[in-house]
Amino acid sequence: MTGSHAMTPSPPEGASSISETGDRRIARAWERCRQAGLDPSDQTRPRIADGEELRHRQQAMAGVLRATRIELASLVRHIAGSGHILLVTDAQGVILNYFGDRQFNEAARHHGLVLGACWSEQAMATQAIGLSLVEQVALQLGGDQHYRRDLRGLSGSSVPLFQPDGTLAGGLHAVASCELANPHTLALLRLTAEAVEKRVLLGQRASRQRVLRFHSRPEFVDAPGEGLLLVGVNDRIAGATSSACFHLGIPVIAELVDHTVAETFNISSDSLPEGDHQVTPAAVYETRAGRRFYASLLGIGQGRESGPVRRTRGPVQAAGDSPVSSLRDLELGDPTMAENIRRASRVLDHELPILIYGETGTGKEVFSKALHQASSRHDQNYVAVNCASIPETLIESELFGYKGGAFTGASREGNRGKIVQADGGTLFLDEIGDMPFALQGRLLRVLEEREVIPLGSNTPVKVDIRLVSATHRDLQAMIAEGEFREDLYYRLQGVSITLPPLRERTDRRPLIQRLLQLENQGQPVNIEQAALDAMDRYDWPGNIRQLCNVLRIALALRDGDSIRYADLPTEIRTAGQAPRHGGIDQARVEQQSSAIETNPLESAEREVLLAALERYYWNITNIARRFKVSRNTIYRKMKAHNIRPPRGR
Numbered sequence: 001m002t003g004s005h006a007m008t009p010s011p012p013e014g015a016s017s018i019s020e021t022g023d024r025r026i027a028r029a030w031e032r033c034r035q036a037g038l039d040p041s042d043q044t045r046p047r048i049a050d051g052e053e054l055r056h057r058q059q060a061m062a063g064v065l066r067a068t069r070i071e072l073a074s075l076v077r078h079i080a081g082s083g084h085i086l087l088v089t090d091a092q093g094v095i096l097n098y099f100g101d102r103q104f105n106e107a108a109r110h111h112g113l114v115l116g117a118c119w120s121e122q123a124m125a126t127q128a129i130g131l132s133l134v135e136q137v138a139l140q141l142g143g144d145q146h147y148r149r150d151l152r153g154l155s156g157s158s159v160p161l162f163q164p165d166g167t168l169a170g171g172l173h174a175v176a177s178c179e180l181a182n183p184h185t186l187a188l189l190r191l192t193a194e195a196v197e198k199r200v201l202l203g204q205r206a207s208r209q210r211v212l213r214f215h216s217r218p219e220f221v222d223a224p225g226e227g228l229l230l231v232g233v234n235d236r237i238a239g240a241t242s243s244a245c246f247h248l249g250i251p252v253i254a255e256l257v258d259h260t261v262a263e264t265f266n267i268s269s270d271s272l273p274e275g276d277h278q279v280t281p282a283a284v285y286e287t288r289a290g291r292r293f294y295a296s297l298l299g300i301g302q303g304r305e306s307g308p309v310r311r312t313r314g315p316v317q318a319a320g321d322s323p324v325s326s327l328r329d330l331e332l333g334d335p336t337m338a339e340n341i342r343r344a345s346r347v348l349d350h351e352l353p354i355l356i357y358g359e360t361g362t363g364k365e366v367f368s369k370a371l372h373q374a375s376s377r378h379d380q381n382y383v384a385v386n387c388a389s390i391p392e393t394l395i396e397s398e399l400f401g402y403k404g405g406a407f408t409g410a411s412r413e414g415n416r417g418k419i420v421q422a423d424g425g426t427l428f429l430d431e432i433g434d435m436p437f438a439l440q441g442r443l444l445r446v447l448e449e450r451e452v453i454p455l456g457s458n459t460p461v462k463v464d465i466r467l468v469s470a471t472h473r474d475l476q477a478m479i480a481e482g483e484f485r486e487d488l489y490y491r492l493q494g495v496s497i498t499l500p501p502l503r504e505r506t507d508r509r510p511l512i513q514r515l516l517q518l519e520n521q522g523q524p525v526n527i528e529q530a531a532l533d534a535m536d537r538y539d540w541p542g543n544i545r546q547l548c549n550v551l552r553i554a555l556a557l558r559d560g561d562s563i564r565y566a567d568l569p570t571e572i573r574t575a576g577q578a579p580r581h582g583g584i585d586q587a588r589v590e591q592q593s594s595a596i597e598t599n600p601l602e603s604a605e606r607e608v609l610l611a612a613l614e615r616y617y618w619n620i621t622n623i624a625r626r627f628k629v630s631r632n633t634i635y636r637k638m639k640a641h642n643i644r645p646p647r648g649r
Contacts (some may be wrong), residue, residue: 021286025135032134033147038125043150046123049116058096060593062451064161064169065097067199071192072172073097083180085113087173088492093120093130096170104176104641111154113175128156129173136160136168138193140186142178155181159193163228164239166199166253172196184397191224197241199229202298206636209238212261212269214284214295216247221281221294222422231269231297235261247293249620250285251632262286265295266556272297283521290553292519328371330363332514333507336500339614340367347495353447355432355492356470358499360547364470365430367499372426377466378379380425385418388431388622396439402458418468419452419463426466430491433473433484440485463579467492502540502547509536512547519551526562534565538572606641609634612642 011221031144049057059064068088076086076099083104088097091142100108108114112124121130130268132139142155155178161169174185202211212229215221225242229237240256248257248264261269266285273279274297281294327341344354344367352372356364372382386400401417419427429435435443446452447467451460469492478484502508512535516525531554540546554567565573612623624631638644 023145025131025137025139026126026141029121029131029134029578030122030147031301033125033460036122038147040147040149042125042148043367045112046119047119048112048114049118056095057092057094058092060211061090061096061170063203064163064196064200066191067196067203068097068161068172071195071199080643082176084174084176084185087113087129087175088170089119089129089133089173090170091120091133091168092408093123093133094118094173107177108175111151124151127151127154128158128525129171129174132158132160132171132173135169138186138190140181140183141180153178155191156414157186159189161193161196162242162253163640164197164204164241165257166240169200181188181536194241194243195224197243198226199230201230201239201241204239205230206232206238208233210274211298212272212295213243213298214247214265214281214293215294216291218281218294221296221511228263229261231261237261237264241367246621249288249631263431265293269297273296285552285556287556289539290549290556292548292552292599319419327374330367330370332510334500334505336498337505337507340497340499340512343495344371344497346376351466351471352494353467353492354495354497356497356499358466358470358544359501359541359619360472362499363544364499365428366544368426368428368430368468368470371468372428372466375426375466381422382426382428383418383422384430386430388625388643395436396442398451399439400442401454403454405531415454417452417454419446419465420454420461422465423463424465426468431471431473432469433471433475437483437485440488444485444488444491447488474526485523502543511544515544515548516551516555519548520555525555528562528564531563531566534568534572606643609637610643613638 050111065088072086072088083101085101085104085108087095087101089095095113095115095117113119118124119127119129121127122135124130124483126141126145128139128141131141136202138159140155140157143152146152155176156173156175158171158173161170163169174189174190176182176185205211210231212231213221213226214229215223215226220226225243226249228241229244230239232238237256237259242253244254244256245251256264261267264287266287271282272284272295272338273282279296281296281299283290284293286293298335323517327345331338332343347354349373356367358364365565368384369382372378387395397415397417399418401415401420446463449460450464451462453460468633475484475489479486479489502511505511509532512532516527517523534549535547542549550569550572553569554563557567558564612626620631620634624634627634
């Protein structure tokens, strides 16, 4: 997308050009260095804090340092021989802890990567440590992206660490020579930083504070990836983790602090089940867009582990979950769905691969789960992988697994991978069209040879899987453009099933009533005729996913026992009152009519952003991933172009 910043500055003499969208952050940093009068040819070593200053800084960050020592333990065991060093800095970029590697220690000392050294941007110009702390984002930087020429043989991965109140505590960093740089490193540091923030929040709890833990999936509450809110007196939020902000779509922790739980979710914390590990989380809805989460509460005195934070958890059946047990449960009167179910039933146990087409939100994963439940493999594992949601740098190890020590930070025990986990059962590959081209060949070999070779291993592992894939993309068009392998396409397409968009289904009314009951934890709910009529005539650009979201909002807003017309979002109530062309949301018309006068480049950027928002149904996380920028950047662009989310989202 075209930026609204000043033109990208020219790089220092001898460096490569910076022009990619993802490098605008580096371009800004170079401009700061230039304005500060820093010299690209400078080779001055960083300032080293004396013993007294270093002790003072370490004491000020004692709780965070203690948490990082625990959480970095597994990474430290595996850096021997990898050529990486791991560093912990404070918010000013001073190195407070150092975990070395024999292969890189001497080079690290030569560059000044030692205990007490200050690697702020002001001191050492543009490099991963300083830039991550200035921008307060995770990043990887190497080679000619460094402002100083003497640092261009290095590669750094850095992740900021935040205190529960949202202030910057410092950062985690991994540094190596450029030839040993590994894209996995940044992802592993992110996971470690998440665990550190979680441990710090639990450790800083006051005597009367409780912890609200939540996730969009019930099995991930009390597991890595959950969001944590520190709840004090009067149900007021005293702190949070970065993961909590990510789940709620809030850019910074400070926007949560001092608000009440009831301002964030549709409940107070007293309404939540309380327990340490085995409690079943309750379904809750966040107040901004009505999205469903599952939450439980750590009471006073619970969760104060002295050892490492637990990494695994068994499956949880949450209240309100009503898994489809039969394909017939999906048939509510629509002839297209009836034909899909008939075709799928005939090939259930023929071991043919199934490829499900459908727009985003049409229920492809629900259909896949029903296939598994109706098959002879129903008592075996069902493993789902969303190829679009896993970072490209991690999808290979997620799918195929890895041998212990295969890369920096890899678990000593290794990882079986999703394909091996699905052995004997069903593997569901959602958004298969977004699988990186380089990995498509590996998947093809697995399907042909029925065996997997984990990363770092030469020993194949035999697998027996039923494969179901899904996509909203035109795979044949992708083949013509060289973006998808034709041989893999024919291997996936044993039987093709196309799920109709919600606007074309003739069973909308019974479907709305069925989903409303499921969203209400299985209890029947009355719905006024006017409300049902409004939802029936709406064209649902977000399909069933959008419908479920609207029903959650209506359930949260209702005063009595019935869903009323007034409980529906404005865009649903006004459907049919204004012309709609080609399925374009009324929000698009509103956004266009409220556009401010812009120059041609800004107008083009606004149109691209609006198109992306509509395509991804206003999911800022997916849009940021698509354009390889931060979510904050998307929010800034929306504000700059006067783009507002549609009402009800």
